[in-house]
Amino acid sequence: MRTCAERLPRRPPPRFRFRCFSACELGSAVRAALSGCPEGPALPGQKKQQAAGVAPASRPPPPGGAQPRQAAGPARCLTREEPGAAAPLGQTTARAGAVRGLCGGALRGCLLLAGRAQGSRGVAEGTGAGPGLPPAPAMSMERAAGMFTCWGAALGAAVSVPVLFLVAAPYIRRYVAGGQCKSTAKLDGKVVVITGANTGIGKETARDLARRGARVIVACRDITKAEAAASEIRAETGNQQVIVKKLDLADTKSIRAFAEKFLAEEKELHILINNAGVMLCPYSKTADGFEMHLGVNHLGHFLLTFLLLERLKQSAPARIVNVSSLAHHGGRIRFHDLHGEKCYNRGLAYCHSKLANVLFTRELARRLQGTKVTANALHPGSVHSELVRHSFVMTWLWKIFSFFLKTPWEGAQTSIYCAVAEELDSVTGQYFSDCQPAYVSSWGRDDETAKKLWSVSCKLLGIQWD
Numbered sequence: 001m002r003t004c005a006e007r008l009p010r011r012p013p014p015r016f017r018f019r020c021f022s023a024c025e026l027g028s029a030v031r032a033a034l035s036g037c038p039e040g041p042a043l044p045g046q047k048k049q050q051a052a053g054v055a056p057a058s059r060p061p062p063p064g065g066a067q068p069r070q071a072a073g074p075a076r077c078l079t080r081e082e083p084g085a086a087a088p089l090g091q092t093t094a095r096a097g098a099v100r101g102l103c104g105g106a107l108r109g110c111l112l113l114a115g116r117a118q119g120s121r122g123v124a125e126g127t128g129a130g131p132g133l134p135p136a137p138a139m140s141m142e143r144a145a146g147m148f149t150c151w152g153a154a155l156g157a158a159v160s161v162p163v164l165f166l167v168a169a170p171y172i173r174r175y176v177a178g179g180q181c182k183s184t185a186k187l188d189g190k191v192v193v194i195t196g197a198n199t200g201i202g203k204e205t206a207r208d209l210a211r212r213g214a215r216v217i218v219a220c221r222d223i224t225k226a227e228a229a230a231s232e233i234r235a236e237t238g239n240q241q242v243i244v245k246k247l248d249l250a251d252t253k254s255i256r257a258f259a260e261k262f263l264a265e266e267k268e269l270h271i272l273i274n275n276a277g278v279m280l281c282p283y284s285k286t287a288d289g290f291e292m293h294l295g296v297n298h299l300g301h302f303l304l305t306f307l308l309l310e311r312l313k314q315s316a317p318a319r320i321v322n323v324s325s326l327a328h329h330g331g332r333i334r335f336h337d338l339h340g341e342k343c344y345n346r347g348l349a350y351c352h353s354k355l356a357n358v359l360f361t362r363e364l365a366r367r368l369q370g371t372k373v374t375a376n377a378l379h380p381g382s383v384h385s386e387l388v389r390h391s392f393v394m395t396w397l398w399k400i401f402s403f404f405l406k407t408p409w410e411g412a413q414t415s416i417y418c419a420v421a422e423e424l425d426s427v428t429g430q431y432f433s434d435c436q437p438a439y440v441s442s443w444g445r446d447d448e449t450a451k452k453l454w455s456v457s458c459k460l461l462g463i464q465w466d
């Protein structure tokens, strides 16, 4: 018979040790979750991507958009505990440590309570727990003791788990909330365009930039919803320069009309935030016959940026912020079937469009070198917003697990950071998450694909952009 101490090792065995998901693992999980399919065998480039390392958090990313790589080593994902992992070395390690401590503590506490009850059985039974113990009692006593310990353990767990959850809740929330933009930069006299700013991340981004004094153009497809959001922001911030303009990214005519009006009315543009997005749409096409995810999330913003670029250049220093997603890890640019006519999966279609955002940012940044117009992409985190509206299951999961999701305000922090942080003045072609450089998939770092996507996008939109 083993003693209590033997049954409950002080240190959990290595396979139970806390291990944070690395971006590539989480990306694959998101790909699987969004596509509704289990992960298949490793895809080409995946190993390369895993081996490729990440931008160290304490160092600013190198200019020119190059993703820092680690020395070649065995293909595997990094954990936050390892040097070179995506986690910020100071703050997040402490945070991860706190969460790890709490989770470990909770687990240990439960096991300890159960173990204590189990342990008492060992002693009561006298079945050889140690020398000098009394002999085993009658069978009925044994059964009663067994039942007692079983109920004791259940009761212990029933009480301790909710209590421990309540104790851990603020720490879990702080961990989920992620990075926060600390910049106090003011934007008086600056002009900002934000697409899809009537709700979710876009609305919180607009609110923050309005509070900083910017003239904010809320570019939305639904004028009623946009007016409601804009008047709320005006009332709350006292900034009357929050203006609604009609923009439907699923229709190139609407995009052209928006740009024409904007260029006629606004003499400057300092920040363009390509935020609007759709996810998990049933198969549908935009007015111009593009698959909806690609059409709205990538092609619509591609055309909008093209039409507004001269104004950004004239107003430089200026910034373009593309709201992409961790889901880009699951994306591939399927040049042979860009509009999903041969094969369509709505989760994957979203992933592909978010990869297109990353590739567009990369190529745009390269082309804008020396213009003082920067372009960066970002993942806002998993945010409790209306993005999941097209999926009944995701809508309910989002509701049930909302505690573990960012609020729209928390989700807006990285967009705000990319738009205003002084330390990003000359940073371009990068990808951020939680207000720090983050890991880009190997597909997202493929310059050839970025160039090809650029020329294919121009062809589809009937524009010449050299």
Ligand SMILES: NC(=O)C1=CN([C@@H]2O[C@H](COP(=O)(O)OP(=O)(O)OC[C@H]3O[C@@H](n4cnc5c(N)ncnc54)[C@H](OP(=O)(O)O)[C@@H]3O)[C@@H](O)[C@H]2O)C=CC1
Pocket: 195, 196, 197, 198, 199, 200, 201, 202, 219, 220, 221, 222, 225, 247, 248, 249, 250, 251, 275, 276, 277, 278, 279, 296, 323, 324, 325, 326, 379, 380, 381, 382, 383, 384, 385, 386, 387, 388
């Ligand atoms: N929420 C999350 O967990 C994550 C979000 N993201 C990205 O963040 C961005 C913002 O999403 P989020 O705030 O969460 O989602 P929401 O659904 O809350 O907001 C999306 C916004 O995009 C607008 N939009 C959709 N289609 C069009 C269109 N055709 N023309 C113009 N505007 C349109 C919506 O307008 P309307 O209200 O009229 O539909 C809405 O304002 C998206 O790009 C998304 O991909 C990335 C990773 C995770």
Ligand SMILES: CC1=C(/C=C/C(C)=C/C=C/C(C)=C/C=O)C(C)(C)CCC1
Pocket: 030, 033, 279, 324, 325, 326, 327, 381, 382, 397, 398, 401, 404
């Ligand atoms: C797996 C899973 C969850 C997490 C899903 C995540 C993390 C989705 C991320 C989606 C993204 C990044 C979308 C936008 O780009 C829940 C709902 C918390 C609980 C149920 C199981």
